Amino acid sequence: MKKIGIVGGTGYTGVELMRLLAHHPDVEVVAMTSRGEAGRRVDDLYPSLRGHTDLVFSEPGDADLAGCDLVFFATPNGIAMQEAPALLEQGVRVVDLAADYRLKDLDVWSQWYGMTHASPEWVEQAVYGLPELYRDEIRGAQLVANPGCHVTATTLAVLPLMGLDWVDHGQIVADTKSGASGAGRSAAVHTLLAEAGESVRTYAAAGHRHQPEIRQTLTTIAEREIGLTFVPHLVPMVRGIESTVYLPLQGEPGENVQRLYERYYAEEPFVDVMPPNSHPETRSVRGNNICRMAVHRPLDGPMLVVSSVIDNLVKGAAGQAVQNMNLMLGCDEPAGLELVALSP
Amino acid sequence: MKKIGIVGGTGYTGVELMRLLAHHPDVEVVAMTSRGEAGRRVDDLYPSLRGHTDLVFSEPGDADLAGCDLVFFATPNGIAMQEAPALLEQGVRVVDLAADYRLKDLDVWSQWYGMTHASPEWVEQAVYGLPELYRDEIRGAQLVANPGCHVTATTLAVLPLMGLDWVDHGQIVADTKSGASGAGRSAAVHTLLAEAGESVRTYAAAGHRHQPEIRQTLTTIAEREIGLTFVPHLVPMVRGIESTVYLPLQGEPGENVQRLYERYYAEEPFVDVMPPNSHPETRSVRGNNICRMAVHRPLDGPMLVVSSVIDNLVKGAAGQAVQNMNLMLGCDEPAGLELVALSP
Amino acid sequence: MKKIGIVGGTGYTGVELMRLLAHHPDVEVVAMTSRGEAGRRVDDLYPSLRGHTDLVFSEPGDADLAGCDLVFFATPNGIAMQEAPALLEQGVRVVDLAADYRLKDLDVWSQWYGMTHASPEWVEQAVYGLPELYRDEIRGAQLVANPGCHVTATTLAVLPLMGLDWVDHGQIVADTKSGASGAGRSAAVHTLLAEAGESVRTYAAAGHRHQPEIRQTLTTIAEREIGLTFVPHLVPMVRGIESTVYLPLQGEPGENVQRLYERYYAEEPFVDVMPPNSHPETRSVRGNNICRMAVHRPLDGPMLVVSSVIDNLVKGAAGQAVQNMNLMLGCDEPAGLELVALSP
Amino acid sequence: MKKIGIVGGTGYTGVELMRLLAHHPDVEVVAMTSRGEAGRRVDDLYPSLRGHTDLVFSEPGDADLAGCDLVFFATPNGIAMQEAPALLEQGVRVVDLAADYRLKDLDVWSQWYGMTHASPEWVEQAVYGLPELYRDEIRGAQLVANPGCHVTATTLAVLPLMGLDWVDHGQIVADTKSGASGAGRSAAVHTLLAEAGESVRTYAAAGHRHQPEIRQTLTTIAEREIGLTFVPHLVPMVRGIESTVYLPLQGEPGENVQRLYERYYAEEPFVDVMPPNSHPETRSVRGNNICRMAVHRPLDGPMLVVSSVIDNLVKGAAGQAVQNMNLMLGCDEPAGLELVALSP
Structure with missing residues (x-):
């Protein structure tokens, strides 16, 4: 052991x-x-x-x-x-x-x-610990920087589209909704149940630390400048993050976007591309390491919408850390992580 | 009486x-x-x-x-x-x-x-019952069509910007989060507490009935084509809607946006433009007829972000209906609606 | 003024x-x-x-x-x-x-x-500020001690039965459930949404400060020793207290208990005895000063069960304080308190 | 397999x-x-x-x-x-x-x-499927009746005290609090999030089906008549049941009650007697098959209070069913059930 x-x-x-x-x-x-x-x-x-x-x-x-x-x-x-x-x-x-x-x-x-x-x-x-991008580097890394929670949900949602000419990289919007455990276990007023219960609000709307982290990865992968507006929201639940990402099209998609997503993530043990017309729920990944997502093109218009969900404490933190550990120590990548989500 | x-x-x-x-x-x-x-x-x-x-x-x-x-x-x-x-x-x-x-x-x-x-x-x-736009017409109307809840929060959030040349009207994104009372009091599985509690999800991501309703008003006011992507979300609470609207800038704003909003709504009894750097909470309007909003320009970049909150059952439904009734019957506009929100 | x-x-x-x-x-x-x-x-x-x-x-x-x-x-x-x-x-x-x-x-x-x-x-x-018991004394009081929240719900639930020979005063059980606002607006870990959300627990099961306060009143009114076990619970909501009180019978009730309750509270502006077979919900008093209650005799057995609900911040605190103020200053007793509860 | x-x-x-x-x-x-x-x-x-x-x-x-x-x-x-x-x-x-x-x-x-x-x-x-009582009979049974959820929490909470002469078996009170998943996945109004959210209430206060089920087991084990008042409550969460049971003492306990509980359940894989002065939370068993409990004697008075928590869908339903299956099929009793609770 x-x-x-x-x-x-x-x-x-x-x-x-x-x-x-x-x-x-x-x-x-x-x-x-x-x-x-x-x-x-x-x-x-x-x-x-x-x-x-x-x-x-x-x-x-x-x-x-x-x-x-x-x-x-x-x-x-x-x-x-x-x-x-x-x-x-x-x-x-x-x-x-x-x-x-x-x-x-x-x-x-x-x-x-x-x-x-x-x-x-x-x-x-340090190697950035997103196995879907840097699996091989993580295997050999001595130091891994585990990604942020909003970052993981948002980055995985758009990776398959980065660098494609028919995607406008200049005006991406990411609107995330997070449960209160993301704020950690510190005595505070604003995350008391009596403050954050039965209410929704934005926070850090003028700029949040996770914005440059998402941009760094997307810029690297897309090999072009990324314009990203990212606004997180606090919603009245304990666990879970949903990220809805809006990507303007410039011209028609060069291929079926659903199939593009399915192919891109076909071999990934912890990314699940849902069937067309799906609406992922955060509870469908409660307690496990999956990032579940669905892609839509509303009214066949000039915008793609990707909704992705993770458990902020698992794929958004400890679970991804264990996934990285498994890679670093040569264990099976899914070891310890093969849990079924707790739903309902 | x-x-x-x-x-x-x-x-x-x-x-x-x-x-x-x-x-x-x-x-x-x-x-x-x-x-x-x-x-x-x-x-x-x-x-x-x-x-x-x-x-x-x-x-x-x-x-x-x-x-x-x-x-x-x-x-x-x-x-x-x-x-x-x-x-x-x-x-x-x-x-x-x-x-x-x-x-x-x-x-x-x-x-x-x-x-x-x-x-x-x-x-x-029929007169469209948004008093902030059609107050005089409502006074004389025999039939008023009371606006939808997502619609009210979203429309009020962007009205002051409609028709301005430095706002790109072609790629507006509205991401709304609604409590479960918006689905009404009908026996259903998907809005059971055991289904919708402790979870967040999109719905109708491919197109929702409120999209054409928002577009109709904005097009009329802006006097130009509106490109609008609208995605609603169900969050685990009873009341409240938050709408975060993203509007790309084309060029620099012609004036201070905060002051523009404050001036636009200065005389409105039920719209509250919060001070700079505010993050409106749905609970701050729980049970009353106010639409509270704040405007941000993240990282001084090329996007405006407006967050507005209403109680979906009040300003998003019954309260706005009473406001319309007051106008139609010649009562004081705020009669019956001067309640303080229930917070916490 | x-x-x-x-x-x-x-x-x-x-x-x-x-x-x-x-x-x-x-x-x-x-x-x-x-x-x-x-x-x-x-x-x-x-x-x-x-x-x-x-x-x-x-x-x-x-x-x-x-x-x-x-x-x-x-x-x-x-x-x-x-x-x-x-x-x-x-x-x-x-x-x-x-x-x-x-x-x-x-x-x-x-x-x-x-x-x-x-x-x-x-x-x-000091006069104890429970108007249902001490209305006249409160009118003339210079100092009023406003009752505790668990105390108000529990005391009002059992007052009509105190001093009756067919009620066993020696083994009363009060089991209360409170929302998190009862803990106040202080930075703390145990009432964070991430700690108290989606969970129920007892607290102070070995003894809570509200026990002697309830006992003091009941002893005074019943003119006999009171045996009271009181256990509060924290439930995942913002506002509201429900108190379920169990009172053993010794012998048959001397009169119809439902009518006894209705008569006892007939003139009270802020106590509502519901019809037989009712189950009061805390939301039915959300934001107002009512104490709503129902009395049951399960399976026609030797126990009475009274369920009472209040809003802990209104009838359990600020509302009752205003009711006391109205009495002290000679205002109408319900002034400022004639609100309809926010439900749903 | x-x-x-x-x-x-x-x-x-x-x-x-x-x-x-x-x-x-x-x-x-x-x-x-x-x-x-x-x-x-x-x-x-x-x-x-x-x-x-x-x-x-x-x-x-x-x-x-x-x-x-x-x-x-x-x-x-x-x-x-x-x-x-x-x-x-x-x-x-x-x-x-x-x-x-x-x-x-x-x-x-x-x-x-x-x-x-x-x-x-x-x-x-049929064998009643409470392994803590009927393990051997379950092993050989062809038909097992899996216990109800309120029943499991309440029965396990009091088993160690049944039949003891210093416990008054005639006036036991069980006050349970259940999440909404206990009502099942059926379209209904009263368990909508908009109805059951942010609210607490009793239900079936005049008599609930689980009362005779609890009484049947306790009577059998205690070998005397049981007087039991059982009132369930619906609390705004998805999973979990907390049962607070009140047992009057008649005379002094014949031994240290804490040690009695610890000894009684010492060998049980799915019952956890917590240390003195503990307050079990339902989240501490979320998703797993444990029944966690703590016993109190408030103010050293004449009443024992036992608080027990289970996940209503696991130890209160499917988990206990799997535990029974394991016994019936000769598998290891904890097979498939060795999950850590999801907390927070």
């Missing part, structure tokens, strides 16, 4: 990693660190794990992370860039679930995250 | 009309018809009305609707076009909350509603 | 007082204090109040509370007992929405609230 | 059986019948199953149920009693998830279910 460590295990991505790895055939979580909860049993904080783990949260300094085969950073932005390099230099492989290593342009990164990067040399080496 | 009748009072717009009219200073509901519930007390079906009404649902044929000053049709599509003309011919004024008289083009109407229109002569005479 | 002050206006009871008083015919809110938000417009914090108030939060020391006719304390427990006496001594009348003056036994109070009382002399003078 | 059939697969228990059996090591679902959906792919109705099954719903008459090792009836009440006997006589083993074979007293059954029983001879042979 490979040894796995989790740094910052008290948040939702931490418990979700534990859920997914509990029955993984090839790995074992041997350490879970937390500054605030050190000494407390993990299943005392998360009773859903009772019976599945005997782990106790340890102080970051006390855990033998260097003895692990792979360490997940499930920490707030700005921690991994400080603490991951020491492990990386000892040969430990790392998946960072935060944003520290996602953007290649350090100026852009600093502008959006309000910090100077502490380990720019590792930014360069 | 003016006498008011409600045809089809068992649905959500029926009970909402009763709620709003319960303390209206100038009118009194004297008849409420229902085929299915005739003979039953209204407050037995809707206990929230206990203490506010003694009305009993009557058979459509038994109610003295002809003796009313104004009759609301809170019926499914296709009823008012059959039953309203007889009342109209006797001089009763009518507000239809369904779609029968909304579209001027009968071919388009038939295409979307799957029926041949039964009273095309009244379609021509 | 009478002048009203609100101390601690940033919480949910503060905004709810503002909502209810916005259109009150006889009073005007002239000051709203907040340590944390002083200088900020009230409607900036609560956009639902936009258009209904121009008030700005003031520092507690800066507001002319002594010039008010009545001041509401919408503060955490332990503040009113410190700050109310100075106002009371200047002749200002006070309604405390917190628990400072609810329990007459100071030892019991200290045991449950973990503080030594700062103004025990006022505890004695 | 053993062959499994599911009769009536379109409801929530049908899809839940599919979810749980999808990765079961020893069995394979070979037939799923539906009158209304025959000919349609199962994963077309339930997109969450896409990629996990190729099954097509078949007409009941067309499926080779007689060739199955075991058949689940996931049908409405009154179907299994008609159709199961033919299979049973051919040696097929049957688990009925409905109520047809749960009550041994046919008069009581007819009174609550409003039908005359069609196969009374099989009622006698």
Whole structure:
């Protein structure tokens, strides 16, 4: 069994990693660190794990992370860039679930995250952890930057269209709807049930950190400038992200778009292109690692509409991290992730 | 007191009309018809009305609707076009909350509603009941077609920009999110709490009836062709619609867009343009007749984003109907509608 | 117009007082204090109040509370007992929405609230603000202790049965279900939507502060010892409390229980005894000051079951406070409270 | 691989059986019948199953149920009693998830279910499928009656106390709170999201079918008369049941109640007695087969309070059915059920 460590295990991505790895055939979580909860049993904080783990949260300094085969950073932005390099230099492989290593342009990164990067040399080496694009690079990577949740739903929704001449890359609109777990497990007013329940609203409409992350990938793949407007919304549910992406056509599609999507993702274990006229529901992927999508051309007009759904804590975070881990450690890619979604 | 009748009072717009009219200073509901519930007390079906009404649902044929000053049709599509003309011919004024008289083009109407229109002569005479556009015409109208809920939120969001040369009218995107009460009080599987709870999805992505209705108004006002992609979403809440509208710029705005909006709606009693950098929440209009909106220009780029929120059952249905009634009967426009939203 | 002050206006009871008083015919809110938000417009914090108030939060020391006719304390427990006496001594009348003056036994109070009382002399003078029991005393009171939310729902549910010989007073069970707004507008983890959404749980099952408050009233009215087990539950909604109370019979009821309830509350403007076989829903009182209830005797067995519902922020807090204010200031008792519940 | 059939697969228990059996090591679902959906792919109705099954719903008459090792009836009440006997006589083993074979007293059954029983001879042979009580009998049973959901949560909560002299068996109160999926996937008004969202209410307060089912088991185990008042509540969530049970003490407990519970359930794979002062949340068992519980003695008074939580569709229906199947077919009891709950 490979040894796995989790740094910052008290948040939702931490418990979700534990859920997914509990029955993984090839790995074992041997350490879970937390500054605030050190000494407390993990299943005392998360009773859903009772019976599945005997782990106790340890102080970051006390855990033998260097003895692990792979360490997940499930920490707030700005921690991994400080603490991951020491492990990386000892040969430990790392998946960072935060944003520290996602953007290649350090100026852009600093502008959006309000910090100077502490380990720019590792930014360069980091592989962006979207297996559908970078599977081979991930296999060999020592450091993987796990994509953001809105980013995953939106990027996968449009990948098959990038670089096609009949798609106008200049005015893409992505309108995403996210459950409240995306805001993390931090005491806050605006995500209280009494505040966010029975209500919908935009947030960061003037600009959100995930916009440059989506643009970076799309620009690379399309090999042209991308104009992208991205507006996230908070909807009153716990889990799930739906991304509706609008792509103007310039001229007629060169081929049947439905078939294009089906072919593009034919071999992907975690992308499901639904049949024509489908409307994916977030609950259809609740708790599993699938990105389900459908493509429409409303009224046969000059716009394509793609709706994609993921579980923000799985394909949008911990599940994709495990998928990356499987690639890095040579496990079967779907190991630990072959769960059926919880629906209803 | 003016006498008011409600045809089809068992649905959500029926009970909402009763709620709003319960303390209206100038009118009194004297008849409420229902085929299915005739003979039953209204407050037995809707206990929230206990203490506010003694009305009993009557058979459509038994109610003295002809003796009313104004009759609301809170019926499914296709009823008012059959039953309203007889009342109209006797001089009763009518507000239809369904779609029968909304579209001027009968071919388009038939295409979307799957029926041949039964009273095309009244379609021509009907005034579209958006007071912000047609206040004077509504005052004199005998028949008012009350706008759809997605339509109201979306149309009001973009009105101030229509016809401006620096706005690209050809690729407008409207992405709306609606609570489940928009689907009405009919036994159905897909809007069960167990189906629609904790989940988000698009519906009618390939084309929705409200698209031509929005287009009709915008085309009229802008005096040019409108390209509009409209995709509604069902979100897990009871009330509320949020519409996020994306309008590409062609060239720089000719004036400060925030001030343009504030000026455009300065005199409107039920439209609230929020300060810069605001994110309207549907709960901020829960139960009242306000449309609250905010305008953004993300990253100072070539796109305007307007987010507007309404209560789908109030400004999106019964409240706007009462606003129209007030205009038609010469009451104060805000009478019965001066409620503070229920928040949290 | 009478002048009203609100101390601690940033919480949910503060905004709810503002909502209810916005259109009150006889009073005007002239000051709203907040340590944390002083200088900020009230409607900036609560956009639902936009258009209904121009008030700005003031520092507690800066507001002319002594010039008010009545001041509401919408503060955490332990503040009113410190700050109310100075106002009371200047002749200002006070309604405390917190628990400072609810329990007459100071030892019991200290045991449950973990503080030594700062103004025990006022505890004695305070009138318990349940109008259904103490209407006359409230009229003349200078200080009113507004009841707790679980307390109001539970106490009203059983009042008609207290002191009857055929009711076993020794083993009453009250099982309440509350929405998350009852926990207030404070940053916290356990009431995040992502924690409290889609889940139900007990809390304080070993003993809750509202138990001695209910017991105090029932003991007084029944003139005998009360055995009460009270367990509150958190359910995934914003507003509302349902209390199901189980009272064992000892012998046959001396009269028809339904009629007993109807007679007991016949004159009460804010208590609604529903017809036999009813099941009150919390939504039927959403936003208004009604306590709706139904009484059952399951399988004609030896137990009475009363289900009562209130809006925890209205009849359970701000609404009852306004009802008390109306009595104290000689206004019509229902002034400002004649709202129809928001349903659906 | 053993062959499994599911009769009536379109409801929530049908899809839940599919979810749980999808990765079961020893069995394979070979037939799923539906009158209304025959000919349609199962994963077309339930997109969450896409990629996990190729099954097509078949007409009941067309499926080779007689060739199955075991058949689940996931049908409405009154179907299994008609159709199961033919299979049973051919040696097929049957688990009925409905109520047809749960009550041994046919008069009581007819009174609550409003039908005359069609196969009374099989009622006698049926084993009640609560493994914690009847594990050995289930192993050898040909027909198992799977318990109701409220029943499972409530019965397991009190089993350790049954028959103890210091427990008053005459006035047990069970107050349960259920998510809306318990009402099934049938078009209905009262469980629409717009009706049941943001609201709590009792139902069947005067008597519910699950009361005699709980009483039957408790009477058998306690070997004395049981007085039980049971009131279910509908709360606004999809899945989960919480049962709070109140048991009066008569005299002091003969032993530490916490330890009594821990010992009683020490060997049970699917019952988790939480530590003292715990408050189980329904989300801690979302999607898995655990019944988690905590026992309290409020204020050290004369009442025990037990709170237990289950997922109504898993331990309350399909999960317990699979647990029974495992026992009947000689599989490992937890096979297919070793899932971690989905939390948050």
